[in-house]
Amino acid sequence: MTAGTAGTAGTAGTAARPDTAGAAGDEGREMHALVERLYPLCRSITGDGVRRTLDIVGESIPLRVREVPTGTPVLDWTVPKEWNIRDAYVKDASGRRVVDFAASNLHVVGYSVPVSATMTLAELRPHLHTLPGQPGLVPYRTSYYAETWGFCLAENTLAALPEGRYEVRIDATLADGHLTYGEHVVPGRTSEEVLVSCHVCHPSLANDNLAGIAVATRLARRLAGTDPHYTYRFLFAPGTIGAITWLALNRERAGLIRHGLVLACAGDRGHLTYKRSRRGDAAVDRAAAHVLRASGRPHEIVDFSPYGYDERQFCSPGFDLPVGCLTRTPYAGYPEYHTSADDPGFVTPEAMTDTLEACWEITRVLEGDRRHLNLSPYGEPQLGRRGLYGSLGGRSDTKQAQMAMLWVLNLSDGDHGLLDVAERSGLPFHVVADAARDLRAAGLLKELG
Amino acid sequence: MTAGTAGTAGTAGTAARPDTAGAAGDEGREMHALVERLYPLCRSITGDGVRRTLDIVGESIPLRVREVPTGTPVLDWTVPKEWNIRDAYVKDASGRRVVDFAASNLHVVGYSVPVSATMTLAELRPHLHTLPGQPGLVPYRTSYYAETWGFCLAENTLAALPEGRYEVRIDATLADGHLTYGEHVVPGRTSEEVLVSCHVCHPSLANDNLAGIAVATRLARRLAGTDPHYTYRFLFAPGTIGAITWLALNRERAGLIRHGLVLACAGDRGHLTYKRSRRGDAAVDRAAAHVLRASGRPHEIVDFSPYGYDERQFCSPGFDLPVGCLTRTPYAGYPEYHTSADDPGFVTPEAMTDTLEACWEITRVLEGDRRHLNLSPYGEPQLGRRGLYGSLGGRSDTKQAQMAMLWVLNLSDGDHGLLDVAERSGLPFHVVADAARDLRAAGLLKELG
């Protein structure tokens, strides 16, 4: 199986990619290659698909993989049985596989129990899931916590099935085992953490969430060796139960999380969407809003709601962590969502690069957002004497950099950080941060704790 | 005199009513019948018109009627003399009644002192009040605190009066007596009160305020036997001096008022208008805004101002009670205001039913707006295991009820009530309240004090 083979009507093919990959550069190409490589694996909330995914991510960044046994109590939940699948099909009377797991892992309802039977189409039908409104696409369905089995197929395929008897087989195991997740840590100068989390439980769906995995992996590589202020923790875990398991096993550590981002739907052609944390005004909320606004990107910022990705868990009231969610088009906001059309052709190197860049800029703001004290707060200090200011007065075209210095000096009373300065001044954060650096160098500014 | 006889050009006649009463149902028909029955009575701030009005209301709901003697000091005021009128007219030289109290009680300026004299039209003219801009209508005028007398008539009538001598007679008494008001109480499980107040001092004016009286009466009947959390106090009192008298005699009780609504102009065909309390963000302000917004009704919400109905008194700074005012078209906002055109044809069963429904929904929010504690606040509790959540995952069409559960769980940290949840989630209050009920039943939620 190659990337794109599950692609059907309604999505642009992968053919378009080479033309635009140049603009995205090496990082974009590498991220897309990772998506294509991970795409065929049959991931679920447990099982070898997750393990193989973490193995491949681990080739780019070192991962600490954790195996949590079935039955372990995790917050209000229990780690479920482990599910693995080898093969599955529906054969017609002639022995032809009319629905075939080998063609696409979406064809089997996730966590289906084993079945091996022959039945009429009428008996089979309650186990068949289609999208009547998108008759060419295979839907994605799971049933983690209610033991059942089923197949997903295109409505067109179903419509063409004649009455008669069908051989139905799902060669899967649902048995005690483990839940698997991986962590990568970029150590910082402090134990305060930035969490970057993405789910690794969806099978052949590219935007949801192989693109998120790819962007997170690449972001970790960018941070390597930058000696950051914060410790960056990258969490690759199955959705919901994975985040819950991590939180259950890391209650103390969760208290160290100062900022966090959940990454999902990171590769489609839509614009970026940032969903605020439950707090609504956390530093990461303000940093993301600033980055998106200051960059001039079309974007959307939406309020928190307790539905979506694992921000649901991180923002549950007991934890209430300052974790937002960055996506391009949000879940269920595109027709390809949770269908076979969310294939590698649906995500682009350019889009993933853009998402990566936004993440990077957000980390730049978080890293650089310090409070300072103006050491010469009475009147303006004489910048010209220190070579910080054009010496020929009377001109009205004061430069952005000089405005940034004046703003940093004016607001550095101990109550405002550099992000405050950027927001109030309307200047890009990096200009403000550069001004603060120059003012520190000139002895006019002191960084606070 | 029958309802509508004072009706003149510019208002729809009562003939249109039967066609639409069906949509309003029994409650609408009963409210309109009450308006028609109360309409002919000559009410003022004191006197037998108020007593007769309270008698009639008392046929529907038990009233405790209070008589407060003339001269009683009430806050900064004094209960005035009681005014009663038997007859009044202006007769022309031929003995014909050209202005006749028997035709409409609006023809006499309220609180007119007795007069019996013959005078020229020129001498009479300073005592005649018309509406030159609405020449067919009789205005409503009073002079409670400056002893004088006068007649109100249509400009057209005045224009047709020939010069000559006129016999003028007002057979009224202004003497020591009482101010009368009535109260109806629906006892609640707590002594905390919800006040519903309407004025009963206007003579033949249907929207201002017979419709308010009718809606309040009906709301009281709806609440009967509901075993509410709050004690509901319905006050039927003359405007200004009645509210002031009640406040003077109930200073302690006023401290028990947690929420309140002044009802006026409750029956015209315009949309609902809610005027906020002086506080601006009282629970009743938020409840009314939620009900009006969530219902999809066209409506308007306006800020408090110290003019209008008895919210002026309840929201005076010494009391500062959380009392808003619900009307349809506000006072002076319709041309029929304070004229003979505000007759029973001007108010409809449908409009009164709609006002009643809004009042009812507001009480539902006030009754149900409790704070809860999520008993499983770390991560989401597993709703599926408890039968609270669809078990087949992967679908994007999460139902409103499930969203409500997630919102209630997420915000039930002790700081947020269910109205907070409804406001932040954008879900209707009753959906949120139902979700809380189900979560309580499942042991996931505990109601706080």
Add this chain to the structure above:
Amino acid sequence: MTAGTAGTAGTAGTAARPDTAGAAGDEGREMHALVERLYPLCRSITGDGVRRTLDIVGESIPLRVREVPTGTPVLDWTVPKEWNIRDAYVKDASGRRVVDFAASNLHVVGYSVPVSATMTLAELRPHLHTLPGQPGLVPYRTSYYAETWGFCLAENTLAALPEGRYEVRIDATLADGHLTYGEHVVPGRTSEEVLVSCHVCHPSLANDNLAGIAVATRLARRLAGTDPHYTYRFLFAPGTIGAITWLALNRERAGLIRHGLVLACAGDRGHLTYKRSRRGDAAVDRAAAHVLRASGRPHEIVDFSPYGYDERQFCSPGFDLPVGCLTRTPYAGYPEYHTSADDPGFVTPEAMTDTLEACWEITRVLEGDRRHLNLSPYGEPQLGRRGLYGSLGGRSDTKQAQMAMLWVLNLSDGDHGLLDVAERSGLPFHVVADAARDLRAAGLLKELG
């Protein structure tokens, strides 16, 4: 040299003034006459031009003039050498003055060091400043803190200069001396101060800032003998270094400043612009916003930024004084800014009168914005009994004055001042203040501290 001689294409001549001066009245004419008289003087941040300017202002209002010696440390700065200039020119080979200080003092870069030399046009060119985009205008340039010399001229003049040798002479002195500023104080009943500040360092520029000087002078005369609550301090000082010097010498006094206005660009034909103080919600910010809004003037209100006039110094974080800036078109917002086109014809008596009126109204709000206590806070007091209210009820056309009384009574709980009342009620401040006066007279209201 007469007023307007430096005027060039692009500005209305002074000829238009007499037609409109009538509307502006005596104050407008006097302010414009002052602008014309001050216009020819060659002001800078030090020197005899400032002294002569203060002498002339001192003819209208008594000034206390302070001379601060060169070398005095003032906050982060040092009082510079004093600069004086007698003559300056560039002569061509024929001995003709092609650039002549005697024609306009803008022709010499402020603080130019003495020079006396003969050089080629190529050698001279780095010292010549023009406005290529406005080829007919002479720019205004200074170089206070980097010792250099230069000439300013019209681009058209420069373009016409032939190659060849030029005689260059600047007969100036830059030597130890003094920085000069003037203060005028209108004593108030309290030591709390209102600061009105304008810069006096610009040479022949009418709007920036002779109009500001004229308006400040006239405002001081209006305040004379009004026995104000606040002490009003008018500061006429060179920009930046003058304000810094005053702050350095008056650190304690600065703590008494309760409100302040920097006046600049006070005479052009554009609408008024108020720039908020750093605090953003200081009383002067609210007062200015109220005056501009309530007057119905077209106007603009902009947020603080640490660039502009001497609000930069007063609002530095160490002082953080509640000082806003009132201008018409702000600096650099008009093409005549800092050019020879900012001549007396660019400013009008009407515009300066309008600015003066706004300043005056702002002082009326600051003077009158007191908190009161409603002495009859339970219910409305009976206004009619006290002759404060129309006695004939039932009318909907309640007058603005009566609404003001109700608002003052309703909000006078000790927490709200009269400006709060004006803002919340939407009534003009003077109507609110009059209502408070009447209520005080009726014994219903008590003024708080």
